[in-house]
Amino acid sequence: MRLLFIFFLALTNVVGFSQTDSLKTDLLKHEIRDERQNELKSFKSELRDDVQAKLQHFSNVENQIHHTIHLYAIIGGVLLSLITFIGYQALKKMVQSGLNKEINKAFYKINPINTPIKLPRSKMDKQANLLKQLEFTNITYYSELGNDCTQDVVVYMATSDDEAKELEDFLTEWNLRDRYDVAYVVFTKGEHLNTALRTYDNVTFANNHLSLVQAIFVASRGVIPY
Structure with missing residues (x-):
């Protein structure tokens, strides 16, 4: 048990x-x-x-x-x-x-008298007054040959061959010979200049006040603006 x-x-x-x-x-x-x-x-x-x-x-x-x-x-x-x-x-x-x-x-x-005319500053005051009396009112001035002298009618005073040579060099350098949009009037005051400018198609000469006005008027008719 x-x-x-x-x-x-x-x-x-x-x-x-x-x-x-x-x-x-x-x-x-x-x-x-x-x-x-x-x-x-x-x-x-x-x-x-x-x-x-x-x-x-x-x-x-x-x-x-x-x-x-x-x-x-x-x-x-x-x-x-x-x-x-x-x-x-x-x-x-x-x-x-x-x-x-x-x-x-x-x-x-x-009306050619409205053509812009550029004169040398302080050199042609009498001529400028004459042009204004003849109602050439679009007149401006330049101090030296440059960009302002590449269009319209430019009046340049040259009483010596050296001054004429300066304009000749300018036209050659700026390629302005025989251009139709600019005309150059060389005012000689009666001096005879020996210069090649006489062969340029867009250059004319003036010996006195009367011929200057005539040359500017003719140049104004011949310029083709711009």
Whole structure:
């Protein structure tokens, strides 16, 4: 009987130990499952955050591209408008300039005294007053031979061969020989000059006040403005 009791106790302990081990195993399984679920949730959360961050970055890049394209479109439109405006103004100026030239040509042919006449400053005051009395009112002055002496009727005083040579060199340097938009009247005050200017088609000579007025009038009729 005693042996039977001992066997029963041993069997009970074995069963108890078996149930305890089974319980521990179940608890361990639950812990592992919970840990995996937590890891999975954490991974999903990190993945979602990473995807959202990339999407936000792409959105920012796209907005920046659209902004840049819009800015370039505005700049291009402004430049196109500016170029169009400049082109229009240039065309308008060219048309007006051409029209003014044609009007001036016709006007000078009708009344040559309106042709611009250029005199040397402070050298021909008496001659200038005479021309104004004869209603040559479009008179201007130049200080030296230069850009102001390349059109219209230019009166030049030369009483020596050296002064004549100065005008000759100027016409050669500026390529003004035989031009039809400018005429030169050389006022010699009666001096005889030995100069090649006498062979130029757009140069004439005047010895005194009377011949000066006649030469200017003839030159005004012969000049083709611009």
